Amino acid sequence: MQFDQLRRREFITLLGGAAANPVVARAQQLSAKAYRIAIVHPSVPVADIIERGGNPYYPAFFKELRRLGYVEGQNLSVARYSAEGRENRYTELSHDVVRTNPNIIVAAASRLVLSLKAATDTIPIVAVMADPVPFGIVASIARPGGNITGVSVEAGLDIWGKRLQVLREAIPTASKVGFLGSHQIWNLPQVTALRETTQQLHISLLGPPIESPIDEQGYRRVLQAMAQEHVDGLIIGDQLEHVTYRRLIVDLAYNGRLPTVYPYREHFEVGGLMAYGPSLADVFRRLASYVDQILKGASPGKLPIYLASRFELLINLTTAKSLGLSIPPSLLLTADEVTE
Numbered sequence: 001m002q003f004d005q006l007r008r009r010e011f012i013t014l015l016g017g018a019a020a021n022p023v024v025a026r027a028q029q030l031s032a033k034a035y036r037i038a039i040v041h042p043s044v045p046v047a048d049i050i051e052r053g054g055n056p057y058y059p060a061f062f063k064e065l066r067r068l069g070y071v072e073g074q075n076l077s078v079a080r081y082s083a084e085g086r087e088n089r090y091t092e093l094s095h096d097v098v099r100t101n102p103n104i105i106v107a108a109a110s111r112l113v114l115s116l117k118a119a120t121d122t123i124p125i126v127a128v129m130a131d132p133v134p135f136g137i138v139a140s141i142a143r144p145g146g147n148i149t150g151v152s153v154e155a156g157l158d159i160w161g162k163r164l165q166v167l168r169e170a171i172p173t174a175s176k177v178g179f180l181g182s183h184q185i186w187n188l189p190q191v192t193a194l195r196e197t198t199q200q201l202h203i204s205l206l207g208p209p210i211e212s213p214i215d216e217q218g219y220r221r222v223l224q225a226m227a228q229e230h231v232d233g234l235i236i237g238d239q240l241e242h243v244t245y246r247r248l249i250v251d252l253a254y255n256g257r258l259p260t261v262y263p264y265r266e267h268f269e270v271g272g273l274m275a276y277g278p279s280l281a282d283v284f285r286r287l288a289s290y291v292d293q294i295l296k297g298a299s300p301g302k303l304p305i306y307l308a309s310r311f312e313l314l315i316n317l318t319t320a321k322s323l324g325l326s327i328p329p330s331l332l333l334t335a336d337e338v339t340e
């Protein structure tokens with residue numbers, strides 16, 4: 001009798017401990033089925049696609065998944081893939097991922113998502129993308145249809161004109177501006193929109209495009225060429241490869257004395273002069289919520305594409321002073337954050 005009472009007391013204690021920790025309790029409920037997700041990135045090394053890696057946004061993604069009750073090694077299995085900056089690997093890599101038949105594919109970058117779309121129309125894909133409609137990734141923002149949903153980091157093409165205007169306000173005499181992007185990006189609608197704004201402001205938009213593989217040597221080559229062209233400033237495209245190499249790009253722009261506008265907070269946080277755009281950590285937390293909804297049975301085609309809505313203007317006055325650049329008070333007043 002005493003033994004039975006002891007067993008009962010231990011069970012109640014264990015149950016109370018789980019109830020006190022909702023994440024543990026939910027993980028225990030889900031442990032009967034281990035979900036399998038595949039994470040695919042165009043350039044982040046596989047070793048960095050982890051919660052404690054050097055990447056700025058996967059820690060936020062895995063932390064949010066854990067908050068939602070998905071714990072790697074318990075009820076979640078994660079396979080990681082990287083194209084290592086080689087765009088010509090997208091097709092082969094996509095087929096390799098699809099062959100493993102995961103429950104969900106988590107992807108980043110519109111061109112990589114297009115390759116995954118061509119490889120499967122059944123496995124749910126949750127992705128970080130530019131505007132997916134012009135790319136032909138989904139039919140509409142409100143009702144994507146098919147097997148793809150996720151987050152768009154572009155709230156319309158006018159964001160590119162805004163970035164150029166920010167640079168022009170910081171450097172009123174600018175007549176030549178460099179744009180950092182691959183060949184494919186140079187032929188897409190966002191660069192067309194940027195060209196239209198440069199023409200209106202009588203500014204020349206210069207390259208050269210960065211070639212695949214996108215790596216350290218490629219960045220050094222392109223930014224050196226822009227410095228030799230004596231561009232007055234630089235706009236960094238929103239390719240996620242540029243986040244992988246964010247420290248290198250910021251250092252090269254600084255050493256080349258190139259005032260630069262970056263697309264993400266993550267560039268600003270490592271010393272970038274100015275950034276106008278969303279925080280990718282926030283975006284990837286949102287991505288985790290889509291994974292949760294689909295694993296609970298939601299259809300990706302019925303989940304609206306989430307449009308990043310919080311765009312911040314960030315200005316680093318320390319970098320500005322080091323470059324000998326005086327930021328106009330009118331621009332500082334419109335900034336969401338100014339660091340000195």
